Each structure stands twice: as C-alpha cells, then as structure tokens.
Amino acid sequence: MACRISELVIEAADPELLAAFWSGVLGYVELGREEDGSIEIGPPGVGFGGLRPTLILSPNSEPRAGKPRLHIDVNATDRDQDAELERLLALGAKPADVGQTGEESWHVLADPEGNEFCLLRARLQPL
Structure with a gap:
C-alpha cells in the first residue's frame, strides 16, 4: 500500500494573508479554523480527503531562518x-x-x- 499527500502545512506570520493568497492561486476555499489561529483551505465541494491536498496555514511568529527545503x-x-x-x-x-x-x-x-x-x-x- 502507498500513501498520498492529504495536507500541506505552511507556517505563516499572517495565516489570513497566506490563506487568501493561496486560495486565489489554487481556487480553494476556507474549510475551517482552529483555536490556535490555523486556517485550512481546500478545493470547494471536496475538502479534506479529495484528490488535491488541502493547505493548513499555521501561525508562527518566529523569523524564518535559511532557505526552506x-x-x-x-x-x-x-x-x-x-x-x-x-x-x-x-x-x-x-x-x-x-x-x-x-x-x-x-x-x-x-x-x-x-x-x-x-x-x-x-x-x-x-x-
């Protein structure tokens, strides 16, 4: 059996800003919010578990160090x-x-x- 990517988590200083940006890029909609300020976006009418992964924009106020991998x-x-x-x-x-x-x-x-x-x-x- 194999796995598939269901979610990608992006740490963000401003989850609202990135959720709006990536929703516009990918044609996604907001699926939910967590108490910690995380916002999940994904394909409209499908949400989590569909063929396309959802994105979770997770708050993180620490400065980014170095190039992402x-x-x-x-x-x-x-x-x-x-x-x-x-x-x-x-x-x-x-x-x-x-x-x-x-x-x-x-x-x-x-x-x-x-x-x-x-x-x-x-x-x-x-x-």
Missing part, C-alpha cells in the same frame, strides 16, 4: 503560462531570484511572506 510547483489549468504569471503577480506574488539563468522554462515567485514557488510551463487539466 521544500517549495511548491504550480501549473496553470485554463490559460497559458504568461497569462497565469500575470494573474499570480496581481494576486500578490513577487518574482524571486534563486540563481536562475533566465533560460528556465519556469518562473520562480514568492508568496506574500517570501515562500518561493515555481510556475511551470505545462498546462494541466483541472481536477
């Missing part, structure tokens, strides 16, 4: 990469420099708290 890659589902890049920038993403050459087929971006993610070129079918 994990980042998220995203692909557009209904537009080309250039149009999706413009949409993500309008949502609050910022270009990030991690040493790329400029010849890559992907764009490196950062969410409003500086967490890097990549926008890949291929368009995927929505789930």
Whole structure:
C-alpha cells in the first residue's frame, strides 16, 4: 500500500494573508479554523480527503531562518503560462531570484511572506 499527500502545512506570520493568497492561486476555499489561529483551505465541494491536498496555514511568529527545503510547483489549468504569471503577480506574488539563468522554462515567485514557488510551463487539466 502507498500513501498520498492529504495536507500541506505552511507556517505563516499572517495565516489570513497566506490563506487568501493561496486560495486565489489554487481556487480553494476556507474549510475551517482552529483555536490556535490555523486556517485550512481546500478545493470547494471536496475538502479534506479529495484528490488535491488541502493547505493548513499555521501561525508562527518566529523569523524564518535559511532557505526552506521544500517549495511548491504550480501549473496553470485554463490559460497559458504568461497569462497565469500575470494573474499570480496581481494576486500578490513577487518574482524571486534563486540563481536562475533566465533560460528556465519556469518562473520562480514568492508568496506574500517570501515562500518561493515555481510556475511551470505545462498546462494541466483541472481536477
């Protein structure tokens, strides 16, 4: 038997800000809140346990130390990469420099708290 990813937890100085940002990026909705200030977002009408993992934005006021060892890659589902890049920038993403050459087929971006993610070129079918 194998496992599959059901949730990704992102520690955030401002869970509200990141929940709004990632909901806009992924087309997710708020699924719930915990007393500790965590916010879970996921696919509308499906929630936890579906084919796509939910995200939990968990409060953490400690400054981030060093480069994260994990980042998220995203692909557009209904537009080309250039149009999706413009949409993500309008949502609050910022270009990030991690040493790329400029010849890559992907764009490196950062969410409003500086967490890097990549926008890949291929368009995927929505789930």
